[in-house]
Amino acid sequence: MLIDNNPKLDFDDVLIRPKRSELGSRKDVDLVRDFRFLHSERHYTGVPILAANMDTIATFEMADTLREHQLGTALHKHYSIEELKEYFEKVEEEHTKLNRRGDGKDTVFYSMGILDRDKEKLTEFLEQKFSWDLPYLCVDVANGYSERFANVIEELREAYPDTTIMAGNVVTAEMTEQLILSGADIVKVGIGPGSVCTTRKMTGVGYPQLSAIIECADAAHGLGGLICADGGCKVPGDVAKAFGAGADFVMLGGMLAGHAQCGGQIVGDKMEFYGMASESAMIRHSGEVANYRAAEGKTVWVDYKGPVSGTVREVLGGLRSACTYTGARRLKDLSKCTTFIQVNRQLNTVYGD
Numbered sequence: 001m002l003i004d005n006n007p008k009l010d011f012d013d014v015l016i017r018p019k020r021s022e023l024g025s026r027k028d029v030d031l032v033r034d035f036r037f038l039h040s041e042r043h044y045t046g047v048p049i050l051a052a053n054m055d056t057i058a059t060f061e062m063a064d065t066l067r068e069h070q071l072g073t074a075l076h077k078h079y080s081i082e083e084l085k086e087y088f089e090k091v092e093e094e095h096t097k098l099n100r101r102g103d104g105k106d107t108v109f110y111s112m113g114i115l116d117r118d119k120e121k122l123t124e125f126l127e128q129k130f131s132w133d134l135p136y137l138c139v140d141v142a143n144g145y146s147e148r149f150a151n152v153i154e155e156l157r158e159a160y161p162d163t164t165i166m167a168g169n170v171v172t173a174e175m176t177e178q179l180i181l182s183g184a185d186i187v188k189v190g191i192g193p194g195s196v197c198t199t200r201k202m203t204g205v206g207y208p209q210l211s212a213i214i215e216c217a218d219a220a221h222g223l224g225g226l227i228c229a230d231g232g233c234k235v236p237g238d239v240a241k242a243f244g245a246g247a248d249f250v251m252l253g254g255m256l257a258g259h260a261q262c263g264g265q266i267v268g269d270k271m272e273f274y275g276m277a278s279e280s281a282m283i284r285h286s287g288e289v290a291n292y293r294a295a296e297g298k299t300v301w302v303d304y305k306g307p308v309s310g311t312v313r314e315v316l317g318g319l320r321s322a323c324t325y326t327g328a329r330r331l332k333d334l335s336k337c338t339t340f341i342q343v344n345r346q347l348n349t350v351y352g353d
Contacts, residue, residue, distance in 0.1 A: 007342075010193070010208040011238040014340040021327035026320040030330045032070065035248065037185035038224045039157060040164040042135065046070045046107055048331075049239070049315065052194075052230065052253035053077065053111040053138055055284075056264040056273050060087050062308065063108050065261050069312050072107030074138040074166070074251070076263075076276075081121065084110070085128050109138040109166060114152040133162045140188070142199065142277055142296070144170040150182045157183025169230055171207035173219035180225035186249060187225060189216045193232030195254035196275035199296045210245055210340075217246030217335075236318025243319070243331060244338030255315065259308035266304060274299035 023029065035044040051058045051066055053074035060083075063073035079087075091106060110125070112118040126134060139156065141149055144167065153167050167179050168188025176187045192199040192206035200206040209232035220227045228249035229242040235255075242250045256262070257273035264272030274280040275297020282295065305311065319331070326337040 008208040008211040009340075009342065010210050011232055011234075011241050013208070014210060014241065014342055016241065016244055016322060016326060017339040017341050018325040019327050019337065019339070021324055023324045023327065023329060026317065026324055028329065029320040029323040031316060031319060031323075033248070033331055035226065037164045037226070038180070039183055039185050040162055042162070042164050044107065044164075046072060047316065048072075048249040050074055050107070050109070050228065050249055050251045051256055052251045053109070053140055054253055054274075054276050056262050057253050057256050058111075059261060059263045061261040062256065062259075065308055066312065067106060067108075069309070069316070071312065072109070072136075074109040074111050074140075077111040077113060077118070077140070081125050081128075084125055107136060109136040110134060111138040111140055114139065114141055114149055119152075134160060135164060137163050137165050138188075139165060139167045139184075140169070142169065142191075144168050144179065144188075145175055150178055153179060153182040153184055166228060168228070171212040171216065173215045176216040176219040176225075176227065177223060180220060180223045185225060186228050187216060187220055188228045188230045188251070189213055189247075190229065190231035190251075194230075194275060195234065196273060196298050196300055197231065197277070197296065198275070198298055199277070202294055202296045210241060213242055213245040213247050217248070220248075221246070236315045237322070239315055240319050240322035240334070241340075243334050244322070244326075244340070246335045252315075254302075256308060256311065258302040258305045259311065260306055261308050267301070269304050270301040271304045272299065273302050 031047045032045060033048045047070045049071045051062050051073040053076050055076040055078050058073050058076045066073055091108060112122055139153060156165060164185045165183060166186035166188055167184040169190050170176055171189060171191045179187050189212050190209055193209040213229045216227050226248035228251050229247035230251040233239050233242060233252055233255055239250050258271045277296040280299040323334055328334040328337040
């Protein structure tokens with residue numbers, strides 16, 4: 001047994017210190033990032049915010065709307081092959097009309113797990129013989145620390161050398177490095193910070209999200225890889241803190257819940273939102289909670305908020321404002337311009353609530 005006494009911080013533990021700025025207006029801030037991915041060597045241009053691969057969030061409708069704002073989506077993995085085929089054919093047709101490929105404006109990830117049936121489904125999907133290689137792949141498991149997970153990433157990299165692979169979730173530098181060396185272009189960072197995730201309560205396992213981002217970004221960037229901060233953002237200021245801490249991409253779940261483009265049930269003025277390890281999700285997709293496991297997510301009912309574009313504008317507006325406060329003319333510069341101030345925090349705060 002070991003105890004790490006070094007301070008570890010979450011979003012609520014810090015504020016960003018303002019600095020002198022020559023920016024005259026929020027409209028002068030450029031939120032678009034340009035990346036060339038380490039392994040796939042594909043080029044990306046866009047605002048690096050993604051809808052999380054949850055079936056109440058990452059729908060086709062959400063992807064279409066976010067694309068209009070140059071944001072991306074990691075589609076949930078429970079769509080059928082026929083549904084995915086129809087959707088990606090539509091995206092391919094749009095690509096052809098606009099003569100662009102791999103562009104951030106069209107950043108839609110195919111999502112999968114690491115079971116044999118997940119790999120078989122991917123193979124069957126790609127047998128549809130599209131005229132393009134699969135551009136973006138999200139390989140998602142709750143616990144990215146298994147040897148099997150790293151082995152699957154190696155297999156997928158060998159099978160799909162031109163595909164940009166995002167893999168996770170992990171929260172430490174060592175495993176971030178392992179996944180990048182195994183073939184991941186982007187490592188997804190976060191265990192337990194999501195608003196409908198109860199992993200920290202059920203298992204006692206986790207890592208404060210801000211520190212996880214800082215440490216994993218440092219490890220990834222040293223190898224030429226990237227990270228995606230997944231979970232814990234409750235307000236636009238948290239998104240700014242994630243980018244300030246070194247995240248290359250930020251994934252949103254709860255902040256996008258309750259909108260017209262989401263997949264949850266609507267009852268009155270409330271909309272369903274649940275974690276993908278919740279009882280609701282397991283019953284919906286597997287028919288039951290397996291007798292060897294417990295649910296590590298919960299179901300909540302959030303206010304119905306109408307179209308998601310209004311929330312997107314709030315997030316992007318808050319992010320531009322954070323850049324003006326710190327003197328960052330580009331989102332790319334925000335981490336260089338960020339100084340975090342540690343603040344007092346209520347002692348009774350419970351991670352995961």
